[in-house]
Amino acid sequence: xTGAADGLQVAVxxxxxxxxxxxTDRLDFLRARFDAGxxxxxxxxxxxxxxxxxxLQPAVDAAFRAAGAPDNRPQGNVIGLGMAAPTLLHFAxxxxxxxWMRPLWTGEExxxxxxxxxxxxxxxxxxxxxxxxxxxxxxxxxxxVWTSLxxxxxxxxxxxxTDPSLPKHKGLSYFVCDMNSPGVDVRPLRQMTGEAExxxxxxxxxxVPDVNRLGEVGAGWKxxxxxxxxxxxxxxxAVAPRESGPIRPLVGAWRASAAHQDPNSYDAMMxxxxxxxxxxxxxxxxxxxxxxxxxxxxxSGLKLAFADLAQETASLMLDLLGPExxxxxxxxxxxxxxxxxxxxxxxYWYLRNRANSIEGxxxxxxxxxxxxxxxxxxxxxxxxxxxxxxxxxx
Amino acid sequence: MTVVPTLLYxxxxxxxxxxxxxxxxxxSPLSEVLKRTDEPLSTESKVWSRLTHELxxxxxxxxxxxxxxxxxxSEVAVVLEELGRAVADGPFFTSAxxxxxxxxxxxxxxLVSALARGEKIAxxxxxxxxxxxxxxxxxxxxxxRVTGTIELVAGALEADVLxxxxxxxxxxxxxxxxxxxxxxxxxxxxRVADLVFDQVEGxxxxxxxxxxxxxxxxxxISAALLASEQLxxxxxxxxxxxxxxxxxxxxxxxxxxxxxxxxRLADQWTAITQARAVARYAAACxxxxxxxxxxxxxxxxxxxxKVAQRAAEESVQxxxxxGFTWEHPAHLYLKRAxxxxxxxGTPSHHRSQLGTLVDLPRPATASN
Numbered sequence: 169x170t171g172a173a174d175g176l177q178v179a180v181x182x183x184x185x186x187x188x189x190x191x192t193d194r195l196d197f198l199r200a201r202f203d204a205g206x207x208x209x210x211x212x213x214x215x216x217x218x219x220x221x222x223x224l225q226p227a228v229d230a231a232f233r234a235a236g237a238p239d240n241r242p243q244g245n246v247i248g249l250g251m252a253a254p255t256l257l258h259f260a261x262x263x264x265x266x267x268w269m270r271p272l273w274t275g276e277e278x279x280x281x282x283x284x285x286x287x288x289x290x291x292x293x294x295x296x297x298x299x300x301x302x303x304x305x306x307x308x309x310x311x312x313v314w315t316s317l318x319x320x321x322x323x324x325x326x327x328x329x330t331d332p333s334l335p336k337h338k339g340l341s342y343f344v345c346d347m348n349s350p351g352v353d354v355r356p357l358r359q360m361t362g363e364a365e366x367x368x369x370x371x372x373x374x375x376v377p378d379v380n381r382l383g384e385v386g387a388g389w390k391x392x393x394x395x396x397x398x399x400x401x402x403x404x405x406a407v408a409p410r411e412s413g414p415i416r417p418l419v420g421a422w423r424a425s426a427a428h429q430d431p432n433s434y435d436a437m438m439x440x441x442x443x444x445x446x447x448x449x450x451x452x453x454x455x456x457x458x459x460x461x462x463x464x465x466x467x468s469g470l471k472l473a474f475a476d477l478a479q480e481t482a483s484l485m486l487d488l489l490g491p492e493x494x495x496x497x498x499x500x501x502x503x504x505x506x507x508x509x510x511x512x513x514x515x516y517w518y519l520r521n522r523a524n525s526i527e528g529x530x531x532x533x534x535x536x537x538x539x540x541x542x543x544x545x546x547x548x549x550x551x552x553x554x555x556x557x558x559x560x561x562x
Numbered sequence: 563m564t565v566v567p568t569l570l571y572x573x574x575x576x577x578x579x580x581x582x583x584x585x586x587x588x589x590s591p592l593s594e595v596l597k598r599t600d601e602p603l604s605t606e607s608k609v610w611s612r613l614t615h616e617l618x619x620x621x622x623x624x625x626x627x628x629x630x631x632x633x634x635x636s637e638v639a640v641v642l643e644e645l646g647r648a649v650a651d652g653p654f655f656t657s658a659x660x661x662x663x664x665x666x667x668x669x670x671x672x673l674v675s676a677l678a679r680g681e682k683i684a685x686x687x688x689x690x691x692x693x694x695x696x697x698x699x700x701x702x703x704x705x706x707r708v709t710g711t712i713e714l715v716a717g718a719l720e721a722d723v724l725x726x727x728x729x730x731x732x733x734x735x736x737x738x739x740x741x742x743x744x745x746x747x748x749x750x751x752x753r754v755a756d757l758v759f760d761q762v763e764g765x766x767x768x769x770x771x772x773x774x775x776x777x778x779x780x781x782x783i784s785a786a787l788l789a790s791e792q793l794x795x796x797x798x799x800x801x802x803x804x805x806x807x808x809x810x811x812x813x814x815x816x817x818x819x820x821x822x823x824x825x826r827l828a829d830q831w832t833a834i835t836q837a838r839a840v841a842r843y844a845a846a847c848x849x850x851x852x853x854x855x856x857x858x859x860x861x862x863x864x865x866x867x868k869v870a871q872r873a874a875e876e877s878v879q880x881x882x883x884x885g886f887t888w889e890h891p892a893h894l895y896l897k898r899a900x901x902x903x904x905x906x907g908t909p910s911h912h913r914s915q916l917g918t919l920v921d922l923p924r925p926a927t928a929s930n
Contacts, residue, residue: 407566410920419922429925438913441922446865449839453569460570469832538831539824543804546819 172220173227179206180231189237198240198274201232207240207273211257215269223459240275247317248272248279252325254398259382259391260344268323268344280321282312282345282369283392287562290533292327293336293389294560297371299328299343301378306330306343308351308374314527318354318367319503321347326376327392330385332558339557340388344380351375361519362499407452414481414521415444417514421488428488436484443477465542472534475524482517489514567850569842574633575640582619582644585612590650592891598651599750599894603719610652610720613641614680620658621678623849628671630678635663635783639790639845646794646870649894651751655784655791656717657683660694663783664725667776668732668768673723685717686780687726687735690754691904693911694727694784695777701759703728708735708759716905718742718755726764732773733764749901751894782859785906786844789862792870793834793841795899799873800830802892803880810882823880830873837869857919863912867903874899 187200201207202216209224211217233239242249249272256268271277288294297310308328318324324345331339347354351374356364383391411419421428422437447470454466486493497513512520525531539545552560571579590609598604614620623638624630638659645654657677661684665673676682688694689712701710708726718724719742726733741758768776804827807818817823844862847855874896878885885892903909917923 422922426925431925431927434917434924435910435913438917438922441920442861442864442913442916445861446836446840449566449569449843450836452566453839453842456568456570464835466835469828469835472828473832473836532825535825535828536821538828542831543824543827545804545808545824545827546816548821 173224176206176209176218176220176224176228177231179204180228180235184232184235184237189235194238195274195276197238199270201237202270202273206232208253211253211269215257215265216273240273242275244320245272245275245278245317247281247321247325248275248277248323251281251395251398252279252323255325255382255391255395256344258394259342261379264344264380271322277322278317278320280315280318280324280347281395282315282318282324282326282371284314285311286313290530292392293340294557295327295329295340296557296562297326297328298332299330299341299376301330302375304379305375305377306341306381308343308345308371308376310371312369312371313357313366315354315367315369316365318347318369319356323347324369325395327388329557330388333556334386335554336552336557336560337389338386340392341385342382342388342391343376344382345374345376346380349374349376356501356503358501360522361516363502363504365504407455408448410445410448411441412448413444414478414517415441417517418481418485418488421485427490430488433484433487437488440477440481440484443473444481447473447477465538468529468534468537468542471529472525472531472538475521475531478521478524482514482521485514486518566843567846567852569839569846571640571842572636575637578637579640579644581617582613582641583647585609585617586644586648586650590648592649592894595649595651595751595894596888596891603744603753607652607720609650610654610683611680613652613654618680619654620662620680621674622658624662624666624674624678628678629675634849635787636845636849639787639841639848642787642790643794643797643841646791646898647798649751649795649798649891649898653683653685653717653720655752655788656685657721659787660686660717660780660784661721661725664694664732664776664780665767667779668772670734670767673734673767682722683717683720684723684725685715685721687712687715687718687724687757689714690716690752690901691907693907694781695774698727698729701726701728703731703733703764706763707761708733708764709761710759712757712759714745714754715757716752716754718757719744719753724757725767726759727773727777728764730773731769732767732776734767735759735762735764739763749897751898752901781906782855783848785863785912786848786855786859788902788905789837789841789844789859789866792866792899792902793837795895795902796830796834796837796866796870796873799870799877799892799895799899800827800834803827803830803877806881817880826876826880830876833869833872837866840865857916860912860916860919863906864909864916867909867912870899871903 183201183204183206187197189197205213205218206228207216209218209220209228210222212219253272256265272279283292285295285297287296299306299308324347326343326345327340329339330341351372353370355368357366357368358364450466450470454464457464496515540547589612618631619641621630622633623635626632662677664686665677677684686694700712701708721737724735724737726735739762742755744753744755747753807823808816810817840862844858847858878892878896881892884890914924
């Protein structure tokens with residue numbers, strides 16, 4: 169392990185000498201970093217990595233950061249980095265991996281995920297968008313929703329129904345769809361904050377080549393589960409400091425002004441401080457389990473508890489602010505800028521955090537998962553599981 | 563505190579857990595614990611004797627040159643998890659944790675050795691609901707003899723010697739000369755007694771700063787470790803409840819198949835994962851003498867007191883009628899969990915302490 173870490177340190181230094189960040193074009197630098205196998209060290213050689221342990225990555229990132237090197241702006245391509253890349257690694261051909269991975273990692277090509285539909289939210293396997301085989305292509309029709317980054321994306325992970333006569337989990341297939349294809353129509357979906365973080369995507373006779381299929385025809389659910397397994401978990405290495413995350417602005421406001429120190433809110437604030445620190449340590453412990461290769465099921469509980477914490481801190485913040493809480497900064501329909509989002513007013517956060525218990529698995533679904541998969545309690549009654557999709561009530 | 567020590571269990575701790583669990587399963591089943599709550603306290607506890615003499619646990623955190631096992635408070639915390647799971651009676655927490663931590667911090671080597679070897683049992687003569695360093699008002703010391711009353715002390719009935727904070731000193735007093743009146747205890751698995759000192763001989767172990775610092779350190783270690791007992795209680799309550807709802811049928815299906823029940827248990831499980839993280843952090847801070855121990859202990863008490871109490875309350879609720887009977891052990895856990903939440907200060911007390919420690923002191927209440 170130490171040998172590998174030393175080797176990485178040498179490689180980082182060499183790259184910095186050959187491509188000094190101060191005088192190298194940003195994209196050229198990122199491409200060189202990828203080609204040197206220093207993008208994500210746990211990926212295979214030739215695909216931006218060195219087949220090493222993922223726990224060695226934070227030190228590499230830190231070394232580049234310390235040298236003033238540009239990063240790949242991961243917040244602008246979260247689906248690509250967090251979900252598309254591991255799925256492609258597993259299911260794409262070698263040639264496709266070569267084509268897709270580098271621009272994905274550098275951020276030249278953003279990825280999105282065409283999964284949810286108006287009629288398929290928690291029950292994702294109910295998707296109704298269809299794909300019909302036509303020669304070497306598939307012809308796709310349907311409507312997808314809650315697609316973040318679709319307006320920036322070049323590629324999409326697409327889940328569609330290829331056989332409606334089979335039960336819902338069995339008739340699905342999984343494709344990579346070129347978002348520049350004719351028939352792809354991306355429309356902003358305005359949310360209660362005023363902005364449009366997400367999109368609706370209409371697919372009208374979109375042709376997707378069969379070579380872009382990941383997994384067998386009818387095996388789309390299996391590939392989807394592999395993608396969703398990769399919903400990002402904070403893995404070891406960098407430990408968030410105490411009072412980071414949603415508690416930070418709250419205690420910051422409290423300390424900043426005696427006017428915010430309402431004695432009636434003190435107990436509630438301290439309860440949230442305690443929750444935040446307990447969750448931080450729970451996350452640290454989960455990271456430590458992952459580092460020793462023994463991932464626990466704590467992730468589902470963490471997601472659930474984090475949603476509660478984020479919602480309650482944002483709400484208490486409005487109490488502390490008093491009358492100022494009635495101001496809002498901007499209702500205009502705009503695309504969020506992930507670099508300045510922390511500057512938004514508390515009213516924005518109160519509203520945005522309402523989604524925390526809905527997006528990426530509702531808190532109710534999380535509780536089902538915990539009670540069924542961790543505690544071993546009986547599954548919900550699922551009478552529809554074996555019915556052909558076309559016969560399900562819609 | 564950006565650097566966090568490991569919060570996982572070591573192989574040694576896993577082995578230790580297995581030994582303690584086997585011993586308690588064989589020699590302290592819940593039926594026996596329940597039976598003993600209806601009986602006079604036995605000072606000849608076979609379970610205590612096995613824990614100390616067979617497994618050598620009384621001196622687990624005591625250095626080897628003082629007759630201990632040379633492990634750390636982190637291993638002791640694992641023992642407490644198991645004792646909590648079994649809601650075991652006996653003076654382990656009061657003697658092997660509270661009194662031993664204090665004796666170690668005072669540098670009272672002779673006493674430490676006697677405790678570590680299981681030759682003596684000790685207790686800190688402070689009301690069980692009070693922090694060990696809260697200061698005592700109710701007894702006085704004239705230089706050789708102690709007089710006064712200390713109420714509701716845990717572990718005193720089993721103890722051979724008492725560590726008595728008086729004024730700015732900590733005294734060593736033989737229990738034989740003290741009148742120990744057993745109270746009818748809310749938690750009969752950890753009984754409390756009212757102590758009356760009438761001109762009882764005592765010797766000074768330490769005074770001044772040495773005494774007050776030792777009391778504070780012992781208090782922090784005790785609070786940090788009590789969290790592990792609470793974690794064990796919570797885990798066992800959840801397990802018992804999950805077993806019950808998978809077995810109990812109403813309206814033609816197991817009650818564990820109802821989402822209203824499943825979701826409550828999922829919330830319990832989520833809370834327990836957090837309790838485990840903070841309890842392990844507190845134990846690690848105690849083991850490493852971390853500068854963050856005071857914060858870790860106050861945090862652990864705030865979280866684990868509530869989680870254990872809630873788990874025990876939910877266990878009673880989800881067991882339904884059987885959970886309200888004397889025959890079923892749910893009440894043993896409820897009583898211990900509730901008493902533990904009071905021990906060394908309430909969760910609100912610990913939360914206020916925490917606020918002071920992390921630069922979020924309670925604001926003065928507005929005078930208008």
